[in-house]
Amino acid sequence: MTVTHDDVVRWIRAFADAIAENKDSLTDLDSAIGDADHGINMNRGMTAVMAKLDGAGSADVGALLKTVGMTLVSSVGGAGGPLYGTLFLRLGAAADGKDELTDEDWVAMVAAGVEGVQSRGKAEANDKTMVDALIPARDALAAAVAAGEPFADALRAAAAAAEEGMKATIPLVARKGRASYLGERSAGHQDPGATSSWLLMRTAAETLGDHED
């Protein structure tokens, strides 16, 4: 099983489409516990990313993902810019010089990306952040690949774990980001960052894993 440069482009495009589609619902989630801009900001960033990709020639997967990261850093703003920017920059660094990715490459890249998000944002599990979707996804992916499951199944397991992690943010009291100012009042709302991270994992399962092995 290999993931090609074109597959990754399809993933980025699918993520951009999913963000555009869910722009309003992400912003609504953010109005409840944040500042009502997550969908708007991510959509601006992914629109800028697509404009860059449409003009880009062929490049290795690492360079492609770094371009995505730098574009997000310079166009999203807020907390989402540095966090998603760092995520893609680290994915790119872990795929440096590669034209194709193996299952193991993808496991290592996701691990590096999640580590980057945590070191930039200083969030731990259960702080009610995007990390709550990303950590279970990373772990489910690694476990499935280690168990020798087909890559498509491993990606689906990661997406399912992200979804579960996202839903599990609902009862949590936020300890990072603007939602933390609410204290107990942040409980009962799903975290918008965990929601966009679930979209990232769901679109990966939809685009990277739909090959015959």
Add this chain to the structure above:
Amino acid sequence: MKKLINDPENVVREELSGIARAHGDLVEVHIDPHYIVRKDAPVQGKVALVSGGGSGHEPMHGGFVGMGMLDAACPGEVFTSPTPDQMEAATKAVDGGAGVVHIVKNYTGDVMNFEMAAELARSEGSEVESVLVDDDVAVQDSLYTAGRRGVGATVLMEKIAGAAAEQRRPLKEVVDVCRKVNDSARSMGMALTSCTVPAAGKPTFELGDDEMEIGIGIHGEPGRERRKMAPVHDIVEMMTTPIVDDLPFKSGDQVLAFVNGMGGTPLIELYIVFNELAAFLEGRGIGIGRNLIGPYITSLEMQGCSITLLKLDDELTDLWDAPVKTPGLRWGV
């Protein structure tokens, strides 16, 4: 929702274009990346002050660029932190060789973007120090929150540190002045209505006709508690008691009392608030040495106000009185 907006996507760009046309004698506006610098930047041998944050808080920060205050401001989208490339470009444009101070309000996004910008600017050879503003007593400062928010004290820090830089004080001293302002100032806000982020098109939160939000942030983020509306006397007491108790401000202290409008509250009401505040402080034996009243750190069209108290000494008073010439604050020149 009726707004004097052509297109929600172009709010910041069109505002910047207006600022350039109105204040071209004081500032220069750069588009893509967006930043505003004082007309004579870089001022050789002077520590440069750079701040920035989401738009929607006007006149902060862009209105405070000019002699005696900021060297540069980076406006983000409405209520969204600006990006590292803006901050790096602004830092480079104002670096006069004596170092650059980044004044950062304590919000997760602002902190992370300024952190990335400082890393970039340092790698390009600029000497950059960052100072955080976190004066909002509405938020409990603990391991379980992102810490206190930066609000009213930001305006006071930008004015006072700007005066210190204008006196050609070295980088370390300017940073010390910033920290002294932050350590000596406390704030609390309240809202009577929500605000509407142009791109979202609807109010960020709902408040009943007889309700108010105590401890509101400057982005319409809900505050400490929602309460029934009360007389101004009681509201001022609710806001000022936690401020005074927190520092604490003591009998005999002289303060700068800053009554800030959130954008939708008229000056006539702010003076009523100030009147109650002066009486409250009198009762505690605290003297008002200086004051500032008006909309300086706003939250779009939100109705409400914030109160900031800064404990004064001779140094801070002199720096506050020093000349300033910006679109938003101007005296002594």
